[in-house]
Amino acid sequence: MTISPPAPVVLVSARMPLTATPHLLTRTPHPPGGLVVTLALLRAHWQLLALMLAVALATAVLVTVNRQTRRPCLPVPVPPVPPAPLPSMPVRKRPAAPPPVRETAARRAAETLVATMPTPLWPMALARAVRLLARGDAAREAEVRRRLRLSRTLLTGAAPAETEAVRRAAVDQWSLAFTALRGRDAHTPALLNAFSDTFTHLLATAVSPRDRDSH
Structure with missing residues (x-):
């Protein structure tokens, strides 16, 4: 069979749309390489021009x-590339702040005060604590003295199994009372520390272990 000169151009021009359209309608890929074979049939310049028009x-x-x-124009959809996650910065934990100096001094003074309650040092500690808490107010002095004596009565009269719980409650009570003094005088922490140092030394030197451990 002899093919006339225009026949290769017509075949190549018709081949591209006729083969690509069924693949698009059936959503199947088209293998490349067929056009390279048909280009071997072209011989003249006008044939290449006709091929470009066919394209x-x-x-x-x-x-x-x-x-x-x-x-979409692409036969195979390309999924979007997710962005790379940012490196996480290490979180530095801040160390817990120590309690304020005033509250520390108040807690220590309350513990020392409660420790003197079952000992012979109690009258002296009572007088000093009343002066610290009342600050010269006669009406307040009577109320503070009454509350301090009540705390001592509860502590010394507690059963052995309840002594520790009563002691902790008394320390909490008078720690709050000493803490409330911080707005009245800038020298309050120094006064509370002096109270604690004095009676801690007396408890260690002037009181027998039997009196300290009786309650």
Whole structure:
């Protein structure tokens, strides 16, 4: 069979849209390489020009089919690449802040005061504590003295199994009372520390272990 000169051009021009359209409609990929074989049949310059016109025609047909089928131009959708996660910065934990100096001094003074309650040092500690808490107010002195004596009565009269719980409650009570003094005098922490140092020394030197451990 003899093919006339225009026949290769017509075959190549018609091959591209006729083979690409079924693949788009059936959503199947088209293997490359067929056009390279058909190019071997072309011999003249006008044939190449006709082939370029066929490529333009095939492009128009493909774009039209894509729009009609609402498909993207790429035959295989490419998933979006997720952004790389940012490196996490190490979180440094701040060390816990120590309690304020005033509260520490108040707690220590309360513990020392309660420690003197079952000992012979109690009258002296009572007088000093009343002066610290009342600050010269006669009416307040009577109330503070009454409350201190009540705390001592509860502590010395507690059963052995309840002594520790009563002692902790008394320390908490008078720690709050000493802490409330911090707004009255800037020298309050020094006065509380002096009270604690004095009676801690007396408890260690002037009181027998039997009196300290009786309650």
